[in-house]
Amino acid sequence: MTRKIGFGLLWLGFIVYAFFLAPPDRPDTFELIKNLSIGQWQGINPLVIALFYIMGIWPVIYSALALFDGRGQKIRAWPFASASFAVGAFALLPYLALRQPNPQFQGQKNAVLKLLDSRVTGVGLTIATAILVAYGLQGNWSDFAQQWQTSRFIHVMSLDFALLCLLFPALLTDDMARRDWKNPALFWLITLIPLFGPLIYLSVRPSLPERELDTLSSQQQTVTN
Structure with a gap:
């Protein structure tokens, strides 16, 4: 419950800050976003260009964990992951607040999950x-x-x-557990290296084993008995 409250308060605080305490919008903001989106970069600071496109990579990084995590949740992960392409942490924080710990993966990987699970995707x-x-x-x-x-x-x-750099460990622990990869030193290395830590993780993590639902249920019954 403490975790849920913490993520919920962080989400509300970020919203309040963004809309009421952050600097006001400039008149050329819409034109800037349009030019960034269509590749008309003349006169735009390369730092702004790089940050804008990196913010398009972060949702893919999170999707590579959240869509696997969402298989065992009462709520779907994909609407939050999809919305994060537009609004980043504003969309991911509610999912982090509502999700439950989920160190197992249920069922088979579809084409999207196979792509996200591939080390080639991480390297790319x-x-x-x-x-x-x-x-x-x-x-x-x-x-x-x-x-x-x-x-x-x-x-x-x-x-x-x-914020996206800081929130990544919230999904990392369970993703490593789903892959039977217990390595505390690697966890902290990934956590403490902003942006490239998560990318390295996607590039080297073991492939997630697929489990049939009936097999998983029988294993859970065995543990219970």
Whole structure:
């Protein structure tokens, strides 16, 4: 219950801060988002470009854990994971608050889960992120700091990025348990390296074994007896 309350309060606090305490929107925010989306990057700080596209990679990272986790939950994970592509942690925090611990995976992997479970996907995301980070480091940090102070879009997106880095361990423990991968040192290494820690995990984690529902039920009955 403490965990649920904590995630719920964090979600409400983030909403209140984003809409009432963050810097106001600039008149050119919609134009900036449109240009970022269609690749018209002339005049846009590379740091902003890199951050914008990395915020599209984070939902894939979380989906690679949450969609497996959602198989054993009373609530579906995919609506929250899908919404996170648009609003990031605003969508994921309610799922983290409502979910229950789930160290097992039930049933078979569909095509989407097989893709997300593949190490190739993790490696591809890591390469794409490394390219974005290298490009972003060419940007103007003073200009980014000024935009962070004056643009709600840049300000909240930056905080969203930081929050997604901090929330990853909430799903990591059960994902490692589902894969029978007990390695506390690796857990902390993944947790303490922002962004690239989760990406490395997706690139090296063992494939998730599939279990038939009837087999899983018989195992649970054996444990109960």
